[in-house]
Structures are given as structure tokens and as C-alpha cells.
Amino acid sequence: MADGHDGPKEACGVFGVRDPRQPAAHLTYLGLFALQHRGQESAGIAAGDGTKIMVDKDMGLVSTIFDEHRLRALPGGLAIGHTRYATTGASAWHNAQPVARHAGDLFFALGHNGNLVNTTELAGASDLDADLGSDSDVIAALVARAVTGGADLIGAITDVLPRLRGAYSLVFMDEDRLIGARDPNGFRPLFLGRTDTGGWVLASETPALDVVGAEVIREIDPGELVVIDDEGVHSSQFAPPQRKALCSFEFVYIARPDGKLGGIGVHAARRRMGAALARQAPVDADMVMPIPDSSVPGAQGYAAESGIEYGDGLIKNRYIGRTFIAPTQQLRDNAVRIKFNAIEDNVAGKRLVVVEDSIVRATTLRSTMKLLRNAGAAEIHLRVLSAPYRWSCFYGLDTSDRSKLVAATMTIEQIRDHLGADSLAYLDLDNMLTAITPEPGGFCTACMTGDYPVPIPGLE
Ligand code: SF4
Numbered sequence: 346m347a348d349g350h351d352g353p354k355e356a357c358g359v360f361g362v363r364d365p366r367q368p369a370a371h372l373t374y375l376g377l378f379a380l381q382h383r384g385q386e387s388a389g390i391a392a393g394d395g396t397k398i399m400v401d402k403d404m405g406l407v408s409t410i411f412d413e414h415r416l417r418a419l420p421g422g423l424a425i426g427h428t429r430y431a432t433t434g435a436s437a438w439h440n441a442q443p444v445a446r447h448a449g450d451l452f453f454a455l456g457h458n459g460n461l462v463n464t465t466e467l468a469g470a471s472d473l474d475a476d477l478g479s480d481s482d483v484i485a486a487l488v489a490r491a492v493t494g495g496a497d498l499i500g501a502i503t504d505v506l507p508r509l510r511g512a513y514s515l516v517f518m519d520e521d522r523l524i525g526a527r528d529p530n531g532f533r534p535l536f537l538g539r540t541d542t543g544g545w546v547l548a549s550e551t552p553a554l555d556v557v558g559a560e561v562i563r564e565i566d567p568g569e570l571v572v573i574d575d576e577g578v579h580s581s582q583f584a585p586p587q588r589k590a591l592c593s594f595e596f597v598y599i600a601r602p603d604g605k606l607g608g609i610g611v612h613a614a615r616r617r618m619g620a621a622l623a624r625q626a627p628v629d630a631d632m633v634m635p636i637p638d639s640s641v642p643g644a645q646g647y648a649a650e651s652g653i654e655y656g657d658g659l660i661k662n663r664y665i666g667r668t669f670i671a672p673t674q675q676l677r678d679n680a681v682r683i684k685f686n687a688i689e690d691n692v693a694g695k696r697l698v699v700v701e702d703s704i705v706r707a708t709t710l711r712s713t714m715k716l717l718r719n720a721g722a723a724e725i726h727l728r729v730l731s732a733p734y735r736w737s738c739f740y741g742l743d744t745s746d747r748s749k750l751v752a753a754t755m756t757i758e759q760i761r762d763h764l765g766a767d768s769l770a771y772l773d774l775d776n777m778l779t780a781i782t783p784e785p786g787g788f789c790t791a792c793m794t795g796d797y798p799v800p801i802p803g804l805e
Pocket of ligand 1: 532591592593594595737738739740741742789790791792793
């Protein structure tokens with residue numbers, strides 16, 4: 346979670362429910378609330394009562410957009426929802442999701458988590474409107490065109506999905522059906538759950554199923570399409586699975602720690618990363634502390650493995666949304682103080698191991714290091730739970746400008762100096778992956794290795 350630093354902003358969160366016995370928009374609100382960490386720019390819900398689909402979306406957090414009044418205007422037992430951080434397309438209302446489209450008599454809506462790498466090619470080849478705002482709009486436009494050309498919605502989706510390249514976990518709905526699909530590499534997660542009233546739920550992460558009282562049934566497979574109607578769940582493969590490439594950064598910091606991915610508990614994986622880091626990069630110190638909150642399990646793991654006391658050196662203000670972009674260094678330092686403050690009594694005179702999940706742009710982290718120094722830290726040994734983030738992500742995180750990635754432009758020693766740490770160590774990639782699971786393979790590591798599971802057009 347990008348709460349402690351200026352890491353990559355999260356991907357997006359998708360949710361869908363079909364439960365004729367429950368108010369689906371209300372369940373979707375709860376699900377989106379549980380997925381808020383995946384995107385804080387905009388959120389939306391599309392809901393259907395069997396005769397019509399209503400869509401409500403806006404800029405801002407789920408809790409500020411929706412209230413009882415707005416949710417009651419979204420009746421019915423079928424809904425999809427989306428929380429967004431802009432990865433393609435500007436951060437603007439018209440790019441908020443779900444995207445809704447008319448195609449002849451059909452009205453459908455979709456929510457997308459991930460990022461396509463062939464959007465321009467798709468739009469050009471199909472001669473689509475150049476004003477389409479995002480890759481998700483392009484998917485909707487292609488599906489609508491196939492429907493207008495005579496296909497039914499499922500036929501249209503099955504026709505369009507194999508032409509998409511990149512990352513997509515999708516939820517669709519028409520007036521009667523909930524539909525889910527996951528790209529053939531499985532970059533982004535997507536889960537299927539069942540409510541105790543016999544309904545079905547799709548969600549990016551398992552805590553969003555927990556919060557609506559749904560049991561986790563399974564993950565949607567890479568290349569799988571599920572159609573949920575009165576008869577239940579109908580599954581098919583729209584494309585054969587490709588090289589499995591679940592985003593390893595889901596484990597580093599995107600996913601909630603109380604969830605599971607691929608059967609692996611995220612909190613436990615982060616603890617193992619911390620323990621591996623303690624073995625790989627030990628240091629004499631008085632206290633191990635996290636940059637809260639996403640680095641907490643990793644710091645716990647480091648402390649337990651090293652035998653060094655675990656403590657809190659920073660307090661996070663829980664009511665902060667996004668850090669604004671401050672024009673001067675002094676304002677940036679102040680902005681960090683809104684988010685964090687040092688606990689002087691815990692820090693002064695101590696040799697600290699400061700555990701951070703990742704370093705992407707490093708600007709906020711630099712200010713945070715200064716906070717600790719000003720609070721009297723005697724030594725700061727920065728330990729990072731992932732390998733250096735050196736390459737852009739084109740699969741759903743907003744790091745496409747490589748020149749902004751500190752590890753792409755500086756050596757480790759230069760980064761240490763830039764951050765004002767006494768020592769700096771990153772977890773080796775092999776150790777990081779083994780800490781997630783001893784089973785080899787199955788993850789995307791492109792931002793750390795430059796090995797892109799799906800080639801990026803135009804990238805040498
Ligand atoms: Fe995740 Fe990095 Fe791959 Fe992007 S490039 S999907 S952040 S592992």
C-alpha cells in the first residue's frame with residue numbers, strides 16, 4: 346500500500362456481485378471499501394435490477410462519494426464496482442469506472458484492473474474514436490462493436506479478449522449476468538466467492554469477499570471467463586494460459602496483508618521477506634522499525650530473525666489521503682510531517698534498522714529519513730523488502746517514466762547517500778521470491794529485472 350512513501354500508486358480494484366436476495370450496490374460499496382487501497386482517485390458502481398442498469402461514479406474515495414441516498418438509487422441484485430488509480434488516461438471524471446456502453450438494445454458495464462500494452466494498436470486497427478480516454482474504454486468500444494456486428498455479449502467478449510495484450514482482470518455486467526475474466530498471464534488477481542444467501546461475488550482480493558460475508562471459492566484462472574446467471578457459474582477458457590506472471594509487487598505492498606494470493610498469505614510472505622533480509626543483510630542495531638503501515642510485517646520478520654528489538658519510530662496519521670505535490674523541498678518535508686511524525690523517545694540515540702517495502706521515487710522516503718535524523722537517530726540502516734525497482738511497469742502501476750525511478754538512475758551507494766542512510770540493502774530477487782514461495786516461477790518481476798512476460802511495443 347502506498348501509504349508510507351512515494352511508491353508506485355496502486356493498480357485498481359474490481360468487485361462484482363450477483364445475489365438476488367441482497368441489495369447488490371450496498372454489498373459493492375462494502376467490497377470497494379475493502380479495496381480502497383488499490384485506487385483512491387475515483388470510484389463507481391453500476392447496478393441492475395433486471396430491467397435497467399444505473400451507473401454512479403465520481404472522483405474521490407468510496408466513503409466520500411457514496412452515502413445511503415446514492416446507494417438506494419442503485420437498486421437490484423446485480424452490481425459491479427471499481428476503485429481507480431489512473432494508469433492510462435488522465436485522472437478525470439470521464440475516466441472513472443465502471444465504463445458503461447450501449448450496443449443496439451444491449452447495455453453493459455465493465456470494470457478493469459490492469460493495463461493493456463497494445464491499446465494504440467487495438468484502437469488503430471479497429472479505427473476507433475481517437476478520443477477514447479483509456480485502455481478500458483477501448484475494451485468497451487471493441488465489445489460494443491462486436492455486439493453491434495451481431496454477436497451476443499458473451500460472444501463479443503470471447504472474440505475481443507484474445508486480442509488484448511497485457512494485464513486485465515475484468516468484471517462485466519449486463520441486465521442479468523455477472524461476468525469475470527482474467528488475462529492469460531494472470532498478472533492481477535481475481536477471486537470468486539459465494540455469499541451465504543447463494544449469491545456469487547468477484548473481487549480483486551479476498552478481504553473484499555470477507556467483508557461481504559462471502560466464502561472464497563477459488564481464483565479465476567489465467568485465460569478463464571466466468572459467466573454467472575440464474576443457473577450458477579459457467580466457466581470457459583477464452584485463451585490458453587500463458588507464462589504465469591502474477592505481479593510479485595502484489596506481495597511486496599499492493600495487496601492487503603490480511604488476504605491470500607495463489608494460496609499464499611500476504612502477511613506471512615512479508616514476514617518471511619523480512620526474515621530473509623535479516624539473514625542476507627544483518628547489522629548491529631538497537632531497534633528494528635517499519636515505515637508504517639505496509640512494511641510492518643517485514644519489520645516484524647526482520648526483528649524476529651535478528652533478535653533485535655522491534656519498535657515504533659514513526660506514527661502515521663490515519664486520516665491522510667494522498668500527499669499533494671509540493672513545489673519546494675521545505676513544503677515536501679512539511680507534507681511528510683502531516684503523514685508521519687517521529688516518536689523521539691523511541692528513536693533518539695538509537696541505531697535503527699528501518700524497514701521499507703520498496704523504493705521507487707524516493708522523494709518522500711528522503712524526507713522521512715530526515716525526520717528520524719532530526720529526532721536524534723544515531724544510525725539509520727535502511728533495509729528494503731524487494732529488489733531494486735529499476736524498470737517501468739506497463740501492467741497497471743504508474744511507473745512508465747523510467748527516469749523517475751531512483752534505482753534506474755543511481756547506484757545503490759548513490760541512493761544511500763541521497764537518502765542520508767548509514768547503510769542500505771535491498772533483498773535479493775531470488776531471496777524475495779523464495780520468501781513468497783519456495784515453488785519456482787510464476788511471477789512477474791519485470792520492474793526489477795526488465796524481463797517483461799508480455800513484450801512492450803517500442804521497448805528495446
Ligand atoms: Fe508487478 Fe512489477 Fe510486473 Fe508491474 S512490472 S506487474 S509492478 S512485478
